[in-house]
Amino acid sequence: MSEMTMEGRTRLDQLPEWHALAAHRKDLGDAHLRDLFEGDPERGRRLTLQVGDLHVDYSKHLVTDETLRLLRELARATKVAELRDAMFRGQRINTTEDRAVLHIALRAPRSAEIKLGGEDVVGEVHAVLAKMAVFADRVRSGDWTGHTGKRIKNVVNVGIGGSDLGPKMAYEALRAYSDRSMTFRFVSNVDGADMHEAVRDLDPAETLFIVASKTFTTIETITNALSARDWLLTGLRAGEEAVAKHFVAVSTNAEKVAEFGIDTDNMFGFWDWVGGRYSYDSAIGLSLMVAIGPDCFREMLAGFHLVDEHFATAPPEENVPLLMGLLGIWYDNFHDAQAHAVLPYSHYLSKFTDYLQQLDMESNGKSVDRDGNRVGWQTGPIVWGTPGTNGQHAYYQLLHQGTKLVPADLIGFARPMKGMPPGLESHHDLLMANLFAQGQALAFGKTSEEVAAEGVAEELVPHKTFAGNRPTTTILASELTPSVLGQLVALYEHKVFVQGAVWNIDSFDQWGVELGKVLAKRVEPALTEGAEVPGLDTSTEHLVATYRSLRGR
């Protein structure tokens, strides 16, 4: 049995700390944030924490000091710190895959030592980073040319899930730091439309494909990579020899990379102890490094590392990822909240919530515990959201007046992105005024008395009343830099970790994505050749038949 199976661990819902929280929840009842703030004139200043460049305000949560104490007690009883230390030590805490979980090693400084099976991994990490840096610099400087000798101007990352969402999100976030003379695109969907739209206006002679896949067996990525190769060779009217200058791979699977026809000299490796959704700071971030350059990439890694250190060492009262994880548990398990919204007030973070969906939902969307027993409590929330001001004119109505409780994170920056023209810079105060106003409106609402006092017709008063008491965390930093992005991502990684530890689930496997893959393979021949698929249910059978007839087959 693996060392990290929490043998003998008392079921979460049988812990006295769990029951203490349930009783406390009853005592608090519908205590309103208006009263909590009124009763504590220092609350808005007191309930804030700082980690690195991130100022985190958690005063607008439905908590008292006692709630926070009880939540920390729950973390203690569920041994969150012990599991964290086991992760940092390289123990095999991903029990169902029997793997260590060491994404923190990807951003450890060269001087650090992290051992796995007696071998230090930090040296290997830095060797790959150095190889990436040489390659990125060669592409950026024009030293690396295509088959015809032309300079590479376009980089297309071909990957999916963790091999797409991270680099894509970070590229968008750090566009202002990127080489604007180059074009970066990200193809993930097996729908041919994705590849078609990504390459239709590109010159193959100037285009480099980075095929990113941890396993190098993911059908969408391999299908897209093969089509990219056809597009390239047809466009160049060249043979296989052109592939080497236009295709590089990022993978843990050298054999499959070679089989595909990519020279393994042009392969950038990583390791099975990096989960896909925790991998964009590994070689999976190669497209990002080409975009922003090795120095900015390293600054981003330093930002990650800063938060890793904080998570590993800050006392529970000051530990931001611990706090954020526990607040989520408070709503998930003691307020029946189903969802969590992440609402960045930065257009550059437009893909941030998409990225977090995989990070959080693939990690904590589980319903059995580490020992395979069905859990008796809610686990990971439905994570959603888009940049804030757009959301305000779409779905915020539900946040303000709907029947569901949706705790939210509001993320904003004091300064606009670097390089913003002065005329557009002036939008920034308006953008941020919206962030602050939304946090305020969600928390404090507007009472019916206040509405009536404005002279609103009696029958409209209920419609114009805002109950408030809708919790938010506000995360404010001075500016979105590579380091700040790293800090933000590490914060959420560790928040997800804390929740998985409390819920006693394996946050690092993803068996739930397998069944669909297997069934797709079985169904495909039915679509193409009309093959009999034994045991097909009547609904799917009829859908397949309808599809074939619509396609004239």
Ligand SMILES: O=P(O)(O)OC[C@H]1O[C@H](O)[C@H](O)[C@@H](O)[C@@H]1O
């Ligand atoms: O990087 P790859 O091996 O191609 O995997 C890409 C993605 O697909 C899988 O199905 C998993 O659900 C993801 O965790 C993974 O990130």
